[in-house]
Amino acid sequence: MLEWLFLLLPVAAAYGWFMGSNSERQKALKGKASVSKNLASGLNFLLTDQEDKAIEQLLQLLDIEVATIDTYLALANLFRRRGDWDKAIRIHEKLCQQKLPKPQAQKIRFELAKDYFHAGLYDRAEPLLADLVQAESIREAVIKQLFQLYLATHEWHKGLDFRAVVEQTDSRSLRIGLANFQCEAWQQQPDTNAEQFQQLAERYPQALRPRYEAARRYLDQGQGSAARPLLLSILQQRPQWAAELLPLVAQSQPAASDWQALLTQLSQKNKNITATSMLAEAYLLQQLPEQAEKLLTDKLKQQPNIRLFQKFIQLRLRQSEGEVAAQLSQIEQMVQAYLETKVLYHCRNCGFKTKQPYWLCPSCKQWETVEPLPGIDGR
Incomplete structure (x- = not known):
């Protein structure tokens, strides 16, 4: 009899293993079925314009299925583009509560900061962005977003605090932005002289504005010989600006x-x-x-x-x-009337058109992208 018991032991062990693995498989299948059911339910709410219920249903899945985070990021970005800031914020705040790898967690916090910015919650966006400046993988994008925030609040001095970080990057646009931040800050200080703008131009040769501002001040002081090389350097870099710059060169009395x-x-x-x-x-x-x-x-x-x-x-x-x-004379007047209806400048970044120049594009908020229009009506 004992011999039979020893023979049955392996059979019992095998049966126990089979039942245990089958139980785990059943649990996994039930979990996936629950996820699928909740996901289908959430999508159904979206399709029937019940967005609040859809968000609640979909957010419940985060405790079960973290692998779908990219889907939630896409959904939150969709809400942000539509102007539904509160919905995007709820999703990103829920995602921030998940235990995720550091790069992914930083990306989600950055998206949340952008939600706050677009919702006008600058006091919430700024500390988030400031903490993320050291995240190397998204540093440039974070600084650009910070600059957009300080641009909205006209806090030029805060942007200048990130000078050292900007100069660690290879970003041409950030350097141009920083130079323009300094110019904006100096516009509020009437005693800023031409030499200060010239030093700024030497530090950031990518930017046009410091050279232009220095040249204008030299001309105001009657120092045409100091202004001329600055104007000529801009012309060499951007000959399409001749209509604005040549009268100033003439004023310098070459x-x-x-x-x-x-x-x-x-x-x-x-x-x-x-x-x-x-x-x-x-x-x-x-x-x-x-x-x-x-x-x-x-x-x-x-x-x-x-x-x-x-x-x-x-x-x-x-x-x-x-x-x-x-x-x-009559023909010339008709031509002049026609030309007065034409726009003179466009943004090479977003295509915005205008009759007057801007250092900052009013549409895409990029510095020094508004240029004279070429073509049959161009100058």
């Missing part, structure tokens, strides 16, 4: 030969409309109307442009009298 050489280079090499128009005017001042007319006609054949056409009409108008002059 030598006649240097001035004509600059206009010729911008006209021929960069095909700049304003430079061509000013070069034609220079020829007229030298009593060379034929050369001015040839310049304009050649350029119009190569590069059709309404403003050059207007300049050509103005040139002919000077040489005409009587009825011909009256007709040309």
